[in-house]
Amino acid sequence: MTIHDQKYHSDFGVIQSSLQLLNEEKTEKLISLTYAIFFEACPAAESLWEKDDPESRSKMFNGVILMVIDKLMRPEIFNVNLDTDIKDHHGYGVKKEMYAMFFHSLMAALREVLSDDFTEEMLQAWEKQLEQISGIVKIHIDSTPKV
Numbered sequence: 001m002t003i004h005d006q007k008y009h010s011d012f013g014v015i016q017s018s019l020q021l022l023n024e025e026k027t028e029k030l031i032s033l034t035y036a037i038f039f040e041a042c043p044a045a046e047s048l049w050e051k052d053d054p055e056s057r058s059k060m061f062n063g064v065i066l067m068v069i070d071k072l073m074r075p076e077i078f079n080v081n082l083d084t085d086i087k088d089h090h091g092y093g094v095k096k097e098m099y100a101m102f103f104h105s106l107m108a109a110l111r112e113v114l115s116d117d118f119t120e121e122m123l124q125a126w127e128k129q130l131e132q133i134s135g136i137v138k139i140h141i142d143s144t145p146k147v
């Protein structure tokens with residue numbers, strides 16, 4: 001294992017420990033708070049769901065968490081899925097800048113729900129991974145020819 005790999009794996013361990021702090025109640029709170037913060041910051045995003053659809057939003061939330069794990073553990077799968085997700089989301093009317101706003105909302109909700117249990121190390125690992133994903137999303141969208 002190279003030093004580079006170890007760094008990635010350590011972020012995985014830290015992120016995994018933060019996820020282990022989430023019981024059912026906290027998970028529900030985290031999901032609803034993430035979307036509440038997101039829709040407050042970006043009201044246009046809410047109307048992209050045809051109706052109030054908590055189930056679809058929960059599935060998407062799980063998809064985002066899985067994406068963070070895949071990025072660390074299965075980078076090739078992460079890349080393929082990201083490409084498909086971005087294409088699908090373009091079809092839903094999702095705008096480029098909404099991704100970073102969603103990730104910021106997730107960060108804010110994690111800090112609130114996990115409170116003092118959310119260590120500085122966890123914060124740094126999440127922030128780093130989500131910022132990298134934001135950057136990769138931006139590059140994907142900017143390099144996709146517009147039709």
Ligand code: HEM
Nearest residue numbers: 045048049050056059060063064067085092094098099102
């Ligand atoms: C990279 C980050 C994201 C991932 C991995 C992701 C993943 C997903 C997944 C897996 C679904 C399907 C849920 C289901 O089966 O019902 C979904 C649906 C959806 N996502 Fe995302 N999402 C992301 C970011 C966003 C953002 C930033 C928005 C902005 C509003 C958004 C808006 C939607 C909408 C509107 C749907 C529902 C589409 C429909 O069926 O009508 N997503 N997302």
